[in-house]
Amino acid sequence: xxxxxxxxxxxxxxxxxxxxxxxxxxxxxxxxxxxxxxxxxxxxxxxxxxxxxxxxxxxxxxxxxxxxxxxxxxxxxxxxxxxxxxxxxxxxxxxxxxxxxxxxxxxxxxxxxxxx
Amino acid sequence: xxxxxxxxxxxxxxxxxxxxxxxxxxxxxxxxxxxxxxxxxxxxxxxxxxxxxxxxxxxxxxxxxxxxxxxxxxxxxxxxxxxxxxxxxxxxxxxxxxxxxxxxxxxxxxxxxxxxx
Numbered sequence: 001x002x003x004x005x006x007x008x009x010x011x012x013x014x015x016x017x018x019x020x021x022x023x024x025x026x027x028x029x030x031x032x033x034x035x036x037x038x039x040x041x042x043x044x045x046x047x048x049x050x051x052x053x054x055x056x057x058x059x060x061x062x063x064x065x066x067x068x069x070x071x072x073x074x075x076x077x078x079x080x081x082x083x084x085x086x087x088x089x090x091x092x093x094x095x096x097x098x099x100x101x102x103x104x105x106x107x108x109x110x111x112x113x114x115x116x
Numbered sequence: 117x118x119x120x121x122x123x124x125x126x127x128x129x130x131x132x133x134x135x136x137x138x139x140x141x142x143x144x145x146x147x148x149x150x151x152x153x154x155x156x157x158x159x160x161x162x163x164x165x166x167x168x169x170x171x172x173x174x175x176x177x178x179x180x181x182x183x184x185x186x187x188x189x190x191x192x193x194x195x196x197x198x199x200x201x202x203x204x205x206x207x208x209x210x211x212x213x214x215x216x217x218x219x220x221x222x223x224x225x226x227x228x229x230x231x232x233x
Binding site: 037097104 | 119120147149151156157158159160161164172174207209211219220221222223224225226227
């Protein structure tokens with residue numbers, strides 16, 4: 001069974017600085033997808049960025065980028081120029097690429113605090 | 117379209133009572149998912165629909181839990197004889213399957229917070 005581990009329960013960063021959130025996963029599959037979701041306090045889960053395992057190039061979305069290391073089964077999220085609105089729980093999630101297996105498997109989350 | 121909606125947002129019930137939650141997905145999304153999230157944890161998958169067919173159920177979904185999506189649009193999740201351990205946030209998500217080679221993005225609703233006294 002696949003597992004996702006986020007080893008940092010909480011991270012803090014100064015506004016405008018850069019922060020990296022860690023995520024590791026365990027799987028025997030070769031094709032899968034990885035996601036970072038953001039859950040602000042009392043608000044709904046929002047997709048931040050996704051990565052297809054077959055792609056070697058790291059995904060980027062504006063200030064958000066990932067460092068995908070397939071051999072190491074590592075998928076970290078880098079947030080550049082941190083803003084107050086980035087404060088939230090961040091969840092790493094895994095999804096198999098196999099047909100008929102669409103559930104997301106989640107890490108426990110990292111609480112990101114932005115210091116003004 | 118304003119996104120995935122869930123009703124109610126909060127539900128407080130006494131142990132042993134039945135509760136039902138509703139999820140309205142984004143229009144034309146053919147996949148619908150239910151997750152459960154307890155405090156300080158990531159969501160856990162409960163069940164998944166492709167149109168009106170329930171294709172996958174987690175072992176977490178005991179016999180007291182039942183989900184339906186009768187016309188392939190909205191879905192309901194019912195918990196019978198609630199227990200204190202059922203207290204959690206119940207999240208609904210929907211997605212549009214385009215092609216098997218393209219991962220569909222799951223869009224989440226605000227959740228229903230259940231408290232069982």
